Amino acid sequence: MKTSADLKRILQNIDHKSYPAYKDTRGSYQFDRYVLHIDHVQGDPFASPSKVSISVGAREAGFPSECYTQYHNKVAMQDYLLRILFAKIEQFNGKARGSGKSGLLGVSRTGQAILEKSALCFGEDGSIIVRMEVGFPARGRTIDARELERILYQYLPDCVHQVLYYEKLSKEKIRSVLELAQDQQFIRQQLEPMGLVAFVANGAVLPRESGISDKPMRGSVAFVSPKEYEVTMELPNKGKIKGMGIPKGITLIVGGGYHGKSTLLKALEMGVYNHIAGDGREYVITKQDAMKMRAEDGRSIQNTDISMFINHLPNEKDTRSFSTMDASGSTSQAANVIEAIEAKSSVLLMDEDTSATNFMVRDELMQRVVSRSEEPITPFLERAEYLYHKLGVSIILVAGSSGAYFHIADTIIQMDRYIPKDITKLAKEEAEAFPLAKSQPAEPQPLRFHRACGQEKLQDRIKIKTMGRDGVSINHDTIELRYVEQLADSEQVSALGYMTVYAMKHLFNGKNTLEQIVESVYKLVEEKGLIAVADGGVPCGLAMPRRQEFYACLNRYRKIRIMDANA
Numbered sequence: 305m306k307t308s309a310d311l312k313r314i315l316q317n318i319d320h321k322s323y324p325a326y327k328d329t330r331g332s333y334q335f336d337r338y339v340l341h342i343d344h345v346q347g348d349p350f351a352s353p354s355k356v357s358i359s360v361g362a363r364e365a366g367f368p369s370e371c372y373t374q375y376h377n378k379v380a381m382q383d384y385l386l387r388i389l390f391a392k393i394e395q396f397n398g399k400a401r402g403s404g405k406s407g408l409l410g411v412s413r414t415g416q417a418i419l420e421k422s423a424l425c426f427g428e429d430g431s432i433i434v435r436m437e438v439g440f441p442a443r444g445r446t447i448d449a450r451e452l453e454r455i456l457y458q459y460l461p462d463c464v465h466q467v468l469y470y471e472k473l474s475k476e477k478i479r480s481v482l483e484l485a486q487d488q489q490f491i492r493q494q495l496e497p498m499g500l501v502a503f504v505a506n507g508a509v510l511p512r513e514s515g516i517s518d519k520p521m522r523g524s525v526a527f528v529s530p531k532e533y534e535v536t537m538e539l540p541n542k543g544k545i546k547g548m549g550i551p552k553g554i555t556l557i558v559g560g561g562y563h564g565k566s567t568l569l570k571a572l573e574m575g576v577y578n579h580i581a582g583d584g585r586e587y588v589i590t591k592q593d594a595m596k597m598r599a600e601d602g603r604s605i606q607n608t609d610i611s612m613f614i615n616h617l618p619n620e621k622d623t624r625s626f627s628t629m630d631a632s633g634s635t636s637q638a639a640n641v642i643e644a645i646e647a648k649s650s651v652l653l654m655d656e657d658t659s660a661t662n663f664m665v666r667d668e669l670m671q672r673v674v675s676r677s678e679e680p681i682t683p684f685l686e687r688a689e690y691l692y693h694k695l696g697v698s699i700i701l702v703a704g705s706s707g708a709y710f711h712i713a714d715t716i717i718q719m720d721r722y723i724p725k726d727i728t729k730l731a732k733e734e735a736e737a738f739p740l741a742k743s744q745p746a747e748p749q750p751l752r753f754h755r756a757c758g759q760e761k762l763q764d765r766i767k768i769k770t771m772g773r774d775g776v777s778i779n780h781d782t783i784e785l786r787y788v789e790q791l792a793d794s795e796q797v798s799a800l801g802y803m804t805v806y807a808m809k810h811l812f813n814g815k816n817t818l819e820q821i822v823e824s825v826y827k828l829v830e831e832k833g834l835i836a837v838a839d840g841g842v843p844c845g846l847a848m849p850r851r852q853e854f855y856a857c858l859n860r861y862r863k864i865r866i867m868d869a870n871a
Contacts, residue, residue: 342354402442421845422799423436502549508586510524527547556709557717568702593648603639604628608625647822707738711740715728776800776801795846799847822854
C-alpha cells in the first residue's frame with residue numbers, strides 16, 4: 305500500500321497540469337491511523353465531485369463491541385457518528401476554492417429518522433468505513449494540487465481524528481444513543497405479544513415544524529393517551545413509560561378538520577423507523593411492516609389480482625390478473641392493497657383524504673340507484689373485516705366525512721384539539737340509527753400473489769438518477785415513487801434504483817417470483833452491505849429502504865415484466 309508521502313509526491317508532480325492528470329491519484333494511501341482510498345476521480349472540475357473513502361481499523365477506532373454487534377445499536381451508532389461527521393465537515397466545506405466544484409466536501413446528510421446508510425458503516429470487527437465526495441480543486445481546468453493538499457492533509461485528518469475514534473467522543477452521549485436504541489427496540493418487540501400494532505408515548509410531540517421541515521413544532525400540544533387505551537411498558541433504560549397502545553383490528557381515527565387526525569396518522573406512518581432524541585416521536589413505534597395506502601391515479605399495474613375489490617369490468621378485463629398502464633384511483637388503490645399484502649404488510653394505514661371515494665364506500669342511496677350488479681367495485685368498507693379476520697391484516701383509517709366505518713371498527717378514536725379520546729361506545733350507539741345496507745358481497749377467492757419476473761434487454765451502460773423522494777430514473781425511464789409515502793430520505797430512493805438494476809441483471813430470469821427476488825437482494829445486502837448492489841460502482845449515499853418499498857418500486861417500473869405465475 306502507498307503512503308501519504310507517496311500521495312503528496314504525486315500531487316506535487318501533477319500540480320498545474322491538465323485536470324485529467326488527477327486520475328494518477330487513484331488508489332489507497334496509509335495516513336496516521338487510517339487509510340484514504342481515492343475511489344473515483346471526476347473528469348473535470350464541473351463534473352460530479354470525486355469519490356473517496358476512509359477506513360479505520362477496529363483497534364484504532366476502539367469502539368466497544370456493544371456499539372456494533374447488535375443491529376439496532378449498530379445502526380444508531382452509525383447514525384450518530386454520521387451526524388457529527390457531517391457537522392464537522394461542514395466547517396471546512398468550500399474553504400479550498402477554485403473553479404467548478406472545487407473544494408466541495410460532502411457526506412450524507414441525516415434527517416430525523418435513524419436509517420442504515422452506506423456513508424458510514426461498522427464492520428463486523430468494529431472497523432469503520434466512511435464514503436464521501438470531494439471536489440478536487442482546479443484553477444480553470446488545470447490542477448490546483450496545493451488546495452487539494454489542504455483538504456487531504458488538514459481538513460480530512462481533523463474530521464477523522466475528532467469523530468472516528470472512541471477516545472475522542474463523549475462516552476455519556478454514546479451511552480444515551482445506545483440506551484435510546486435499546487428502548488426503541490424493546491417497544492418494537494413488545495407490540496406483537498401485547499396484541500398491538502403501534503404505541504404512542506404520552507408526551508410525544510407529533511406536529512412537524514412545516515410542510516418542508518420534519519423537525520418538531522414548537523409549542524405544540526403534547527400527546528396524552530385516552531385512559532381506555534393507555535398501556536405501560538417497563539423499558540430497559542428509561543424505565544416505566546405510558547402511552548396509547550393501538551390494538552390489532554380495525555381502528556378508526558375521526559375528528560374535525562385541523563384537530564390532528566392526519567398528524568397522528570403521519571406519525572404512525574413514520575413510526576416504522578426509530579427517531580433521534582429530541583424529535584418528539586422517539587417513542588412513537590409502529591410495526592415495521594406497516595404500509596400507507598392511497599389512490600395513485602396513472603400508475604402502471606401488471607398482472608395483479610385485484611378481484612377482491614374489482615370484478616365484472618365492462619371491457620371484460622381479467623381482474624384476477626389485471627394490467628393497465630394508466631390506473632384509475634380505485635384500481636390503483638386496490639392494487640396497492642394487494643401488493644402490500646404480498647409484501648407481507650400486517651398493518652394498512654389509510655387516510656380518507658388521499659383515497660378514492662368510490663373505492664372506500666358506497667352509501668345506501670347510491671346502491672339503490674346503481675345496483676350492485678351494475679357496479680364492478682366492492683368497496684373497502686365491505687372487505688376490511690375479511691382482511692383482518694381472514695388474512696390477519698389490521699387497518700388504521702382516518703375518516704372525516706363518512707360514518708359508515710363506525711359499524712365495522714373495533715376501536716374509534718376522536719382527535720379533539722390534538723388530544724385523542726375514546727368514542728367507540730358512543731359511535732357504535734349512534735351508528736345503530738344508520739344501518740348499513742344488508743346486501744353483502746360473496747367471500748373473495750384466495751389471492752394469487754406469486755408472479756414471475758422478466759425484462760426487456762438491458763443496455764450495456766445503465767445510468768441511475770435520483771429525483772429526491774419523487775422517483776428514480778433508470779436510463780431515462782422514471783419509476784414514480786412520490787406516493788410511496790413512507791420513504792424518509794432521498795438516499796433510500798437511490799438505493800432502490802441500484803437494487804432494481806442489480807435485480808434486473810442477476811435475478812430477472814422469467815422464473816423467479818417477486819418474493820424470491822426481494823429476498824435474494826436483501827440477503828446480499830445483509831451479508832455485504834448496501835454497497836454490494838452497486839455492482840462495482842462507488843455511490844457515497846445509499847440508505848436502507850424497507851422490503852415493502854422495494855416491492856413498491858418493482859411494481860411501478862414499467863420496463864420490467866411482472867407475469868402471473870399461475871396463468
